[in-house]
Amino acid sequence: MFHYTIKRLLMLIPVLLGMTLIVFAIIHAIPGNPALTILGTKATPEAIHSLNRSLGLDNPWYVQYFSYLKGILTGNLGTSIQTNSPIASEIWPHLAATIELSFVAMIFAVFVGINAGIISAWKQNSFLDYTAMILALIGVSMPVFWLGLLEQWGFSIKLQWLPSIGRDDIRNSVDPITNLYLIDTLLRGRLDQFWMVLRHLILPAIALATIPTAIIARMTRSSMLEVLKSDYIRTAKAKGQRMIWIVYKYALKNAFIPILTVIGLQTGLLLGGAILTETIFGWPGVGLYIYNAIQYRDYPVIQSGILVIAFIFVMVNFIVDLLYGLFDPRIKYR
Amino acid sequence: MPQGLQVQPEQPVRNVKSPLAIAIGEFWKSYRKNKPAIVGTVIVLFFILLAVFADFIAPQGINDQNIGHKLLPPSAAHWFGTDDFGRDIFSRILFGARLSLRVGFLSVIGSIIVGTLLGTVAGYFGKILDVVISRIFDILLAFPSILLSIAIVAILGPSLNNALVAIAIVNVPVFGRLVRSRVLTVKEEEYVMAARSIGMGDARIIFQHVLPNSVAPIIVQGTLNIATAILDAAGLGFLGMGAQAPLPEWGKMLSDSREYIQTAPWTVLFPGLAIVLVVVGFNLIGDGLRDALDPRMKN
Numbered sequence: 001m002f003h004y005t006i007k008r009l010l011m012l013i014p015v016l017l018g019m020t021l022i023v024f025a026i027i028h029a030i031p032g033n034p035a036l037t038i039l040g041t042k043a044t045p046e047a048i049h050s051l052n053r054s055l056g057l058d059n060p061w062y063v064q065y066f067s068y069l070k071g072i073l074t075g076n077l078g079t080s081i082q083t084n085s086p087i088a089s090e091i092w093p094h095l096a097a098t099i100e101l102s103f104v105a106m107i108f109a110v111f112v113g114i115n116a117g118i119i120s121a122w123k124q125n126s127f128l129d130y131t132a133m134i135l136a137l138i139g140v141s142m143p144v145f146w147l148g149l150l151e152q153w154g155f156s157i158k159l160q161w162l163p164s165i166g167r168d169d170i171r172n173s174v175d176p177i178t179n180l181y182l183i184d185t186l187l188r189g190r191l192d193q194f195w196m197v198l199r200h201l202i203l204p205a206i207a208l209a210t211i212p213t214a215i216i217a218r219m220t221r222s223s224m225l226e227v228l229k230s231d232y233i234r235t236a237k238a239k240g241q242r243m244i245w246i247v248y249k250y251a252l253k254n255a256f257i258p259i260l261t262v263i264g265l266q267t268g269l270l271l272g273g274a275i276l277t278e279t280i281f282g283w284p285g286v287g288l289y290i291y292n293a294i295q296y297r298d299y300p301v302i303q304s305g306i307l308v309i310a311f312i313f314v315m316v317n318f319i320v321d322l323l324y325g326l327f328d329p330r331i332k333y334r
Numbered sequence: 335m336p337q338g339l340q341v342q343p344e345q346p347v348r349n350v351k352s353p354l355a356i357a358i359g360e361f362w363k364s365y366r367k368n369k370p371a372i373v374g375t376v377i378v379l380f381f382i383l384l385a386v387f388a389d390f391i392a393p394q395g396i397n398d399q400n401i402g403h404k405l406l407p408p409s410a411a412h413w414f415g416t417d418d419f420g421r422d423i424f425s426r427i428l429f430g431a432r433l434s435l436r437v438g439f440l441s442v443i444g445s446i447i448v449g450t451l452l453g454t455v456a457g458y459f460g461k462i463l464d465v466v467i468s469r470i471f472d473i474l475l476a477f478p479s480i481l482l483s484i485a486i487v488a489i490l491g492p493s494l495n496n497a498l499v500a501i502a503i504v505n506v507p508v509f510g511r512l513v514r515s516r517v518l519t520v521k522e523e524e525y526v527m528a529a530r531s532i533g534m535g536d537a538r539i540i541f542q543h544v545l546p547n548s549v550a551p552i553i554v555q556g557t558l559n560i561a562t563a564i565l566d567a568a569g570l571g572f573l574g575m576g577a578q579a580p581l582p583e584w585g586k587m588l589s590d591s592r593e594y595i596q597t598a599p600w601t602v603l604f605p606g607l608a609i610v611l612v613v614v615g616f617n618l619i620g621d622g623l624r625d626a627l628d629p630r631m632k633n
Contacts, residue, residue, distance in 0.1 A: 018473035029489045141613035143565055145572045146588060146606035153595050153602070272478030276569055280592075291573060294484065306485055310477045 008321060015314060020072060023307045024065050027299050038081055072307075078300035082293070087304045091286065095308060096179030097167060098278070098285030102270045104182075104205040109212035109270075110263060114252075116213075117220025117259075121228060122247055132217060139214025144273050148207040148280035155203060163200050165282040172196060204281040208273050212266040219262045223255040230254075257324060264320030268313040364626040371622020377615030385431040392425035396582045405598040415600040417591055423601060426582035427608050433583045434612065437498045437567040438560040444502035446556055449509025450548070454540060456510070457517030468514070471507035479504045479562075480569055487575045494567070494583060497576035501563050512555055516548040550627040558620035561613045568609050584609050 035051040036043060052058050056067055071078065077087040116136070120129040156164030167181055168174045174193055177184045182201075185194040227233065228251055236246045275287030282288070286305050293301035351359070365371055384391060393411075400420035408415045414423040456467040474482065479501075486500035520526060520543065529539050568585030570576035577583030579590070584605040591601035 014469055015472050015476055018469065019476055022473060022477075023485070026485045026489055137614060137617060138610065141561065141565075141610050141617055143568050143572075143585070143588075143606060143609050143613075145569065145585075146602070146609065149588070149592055149595055149602050150606070153599055157596050268478040272480040275480060275484070276572065279573065290481075290484070294488070294573070294575065299488070302485070302488060306477070306481050309481060313478060314476050 005322060008318060012314065012318060016311070017069075019307065019310050019314070020069055021065065023303050023310075024068055027303050028061065028064075030299060077304040077308075080293075080298055080301050082296045082298045082301070087301055091289065091304065091308060093176065093179045094284060094286045094289040097181075097283060098271070098274050098287060098309075099312075100180050100182060101201065101204055101208060101278070101283060101285060102267070102274060104201050105209040105270055106212065106263070106267070108205055109209040109216055109266065112209075113213040113216025114220050114259065116217040118224055118247055118252065120217070120221040121224035122243070124225065129221075133221070136214040136217045139210050140218075142210050144207055144210065145276045145280055147210055148204065148277055151203045151207055152280070162203050164203060167200050167284060168193070168197055204277050204283050207280070208270060208277045211273065212263075212270060215266060216259065216262055220255065220259050223258045224251055227251045227255045260320055260323060264317045267316040271309045271313055274309075361626050365622055368622040368625060370618045371625075374615045374618025374620075374622060377611060378619060381431050381612050381615065382435065384428050385435050388425075388428040388432060392422075392428045394422040394425045396426050396429045397421065397580050398425075405594060405601070407598070408600055414604040415598065417587075417598075417601050418594060423587075423604055426587060427584070427604060430582040430584045430587065430605065430608065431612070433494060433577060433581065434564050434567065434609070437494065437501065438564045438616070441498045441502040441563045441567075442505065442556050442559045444499075445505035445559065446509050446552060448502075449506045450513045450545070450552070452506065453510040453513030454517055454544065457514035458521060458536070458540060458544065464514075467510070471510050474504070474507045475511075477504075480566055483566060483570060484573070484575055487570060492575045492578060494571070494577035494581060497567050497570040500570070501566050504566075505559055505563070508559065509552060509555065512551055513548050516551065517544050520544050520547045554620060554624045554627055557616055557623055561616035561620065564609065564613055564616070 035048045035055065035057065039047055039051060056064055059067075075088050077091065079085065080087050080090060083090065116132045120132045123129050152164040155162045163169070172193065174181045174184055174190075174197065175188060177187055181197040182194065185191070185197055224247075228247075233246060233251055236250055237243075274283075274285055275290055277283065278285045278287035279291045286309060290302055290305040293299075293305065398421060400416075402420065403412075403416050404418055404420040406412055406416040406420075412422050412424065414427065417423055417426070452467050452471075456464040477485075482504045483497065483500040486503055487496050490496035490499060523543075526539060526543050529543060534542075567576055568583070568588070571583045571585030572589040574589065577586045579586065587605040588602060591598070591605075595602045
């Protein structure tokens with residue numbers, strides 16, 4: 001297990017390097033001179049020249065790439081053109097907001113998706129099965145941003161049950177410690193604020209969770225159907241074990257490997273979907289950060305935002321890989 | 335004696351079906367029994383017809399503005415109501431079908447061509463080519479697809495065509511990996527070794543033996559990818575990174591009318607419904623094709 005972990009970690013290096021190279025290439029492929037973008041169109045040639053030199057833009061590309069890489073390794077993600085402050089310190093509150101939203105969405109997706117899939121497989125070809133699978137089909141076909149808009153219209157504007165914008169109320173804002181508001185409010189012992197933060201999370205988390213929920217439900221159903229046909233399940237039935245016990249204890253454990261893979265892959269979709277969900281719900285996460293940067297053509301922020309999200313995605317899949325062994329002892333790590 | 339075995343030598347043998355015709359016949363027999371797939375086919379054909387005949391069906395042009403008629407609710411004159419410029423939403427959705435279907439089909443065809451080429455080269459020739467190409471696929475797949483599309487559009491500049499190119503690039507590794515794994519399997523088959531031993535060249539082996547064996551999974555994956563490509567294009571349009579005004583792209587229509595959701599919810603409702611419906615259609619076809627073409631993936 002230890003050797004396998006080390007080996008997988010080493011295999012991550014080329015992927016991570018390749019990611020930085022791609023992100024670096026993207027910024028350099030963007031037409032237009034960054035110095036001109038920073039200084040504006042009225043800049044004098046001398047000013048552009050000197051800024052180019054101070055930014056290191058007059059060096060050959062590989063020199064620039066290595067200094068970029070050195071920056072990343074020392075925690076320097078560049079400087080935002082818009083705010084002129086370092087991105088590494090600016091990004092954390094946004095990242096925390098995205099992590100909180102994605103985490104809650106993932107819990108929702110796993111809980112609802114797995115249970116819907118199990119019930120569908122258990123009661124195959126029943127009314128419940130058909131309903132769940134039709135909902136799952138619509139779920140995978142749903143544009144996240146449209147669902148978000150409909151949620152706002154229904155639950156915020158018409159019914160006025162839930163807030164539609166932001167992470168907290170402006171007049172009752174959370175005093176951040178970790179920037180994970182659910183944790184911060186508990187740390188400060190503000191249960192009223194915890195409830196408020198949770199209410200703000202519900203609509204965006206459901207919108208974000210739709211597609212992963214649907215995909216997990218379909219995957220769970222098909223992998224459960226396969227497992228439920230196996231001999232040991234028949235034996236358990238023959239022994240008179242209760243079905244609910246068989247399904248949740250024996251079958252789910254063996255059906256879990258493909259489900260786990262899907263959960264890992266869906267994290268990428270969640271993080272990508274965050275940019276659309278956050279834009280709609282004014283959720284101040286990395287997605288909204290990148291979206292605003294797009295509007296201002298703040299390329300360093302776009303670059304670092306994309307890199308940070310891709311990095312998290314790669315790490316989640318790395319962890320999922322390691323988790324396989326926990327759920328399936330047949331998998332041997334070499 | 336069964337009738338099929340009666341031989342009448344004086345009549346020349348006619349209607350001998352080619353292997354391809356037999357395969358298509360088998361496929362159709364299995365596909366048409368799949369009700370959801372037929373529903374999906376009908377939905378997609380319906381949208382294709384709407385897109386093709388939009389000029390004749392649409393009651394108004396896509397840019398016919400009428401400020402006096404702005405934000406009207408659905409009525410006999412305007413089936414889906416009007417938007418903030420007084421444009422007929424029904425007409426715009428019809429023309430929008432053209433844009434979405436075009437992005438869906440063309441981007442997937444592009445990904446299939448490039449992905450097949452790279453996947454075949456990687457799988458068939460192996461060695462350093464395989465290492466390099468596979469690593470590039472790994473790296474591209476490490477980015478959430480919508481983010482990578484955004485980055486590519488940032489380079490190319492926001493437009494519907496550039497969104498199409500971005501979506502195509504992002505999906506290349508999906509097909510590349512698929513084809514590579516098929517090629518690796520087929521390469522070891524005895525008939526390929528036999529072909530090589532009688533001196534058949536690489537190109538002929540690839541086109542006659544290797545690629546035909548990859549067609550079924552490519553078609554299945556391609557259909558499902560049309561669905562995600564349409565969703566991604568709408569997402570990019572919504573973010574302002576895809577189609578630009580005044581194009582009636584569905585995602586763009588949604589982002590343009592989101593501020594009117596309170597006063598005129600139909601401006602948001604119908605473009606979204608159109609997206610869901612056409613994407614459901616492609617997903618149903620994709621699932622049906624998978625069941626018919628690739629029995630191993632069936633439940």
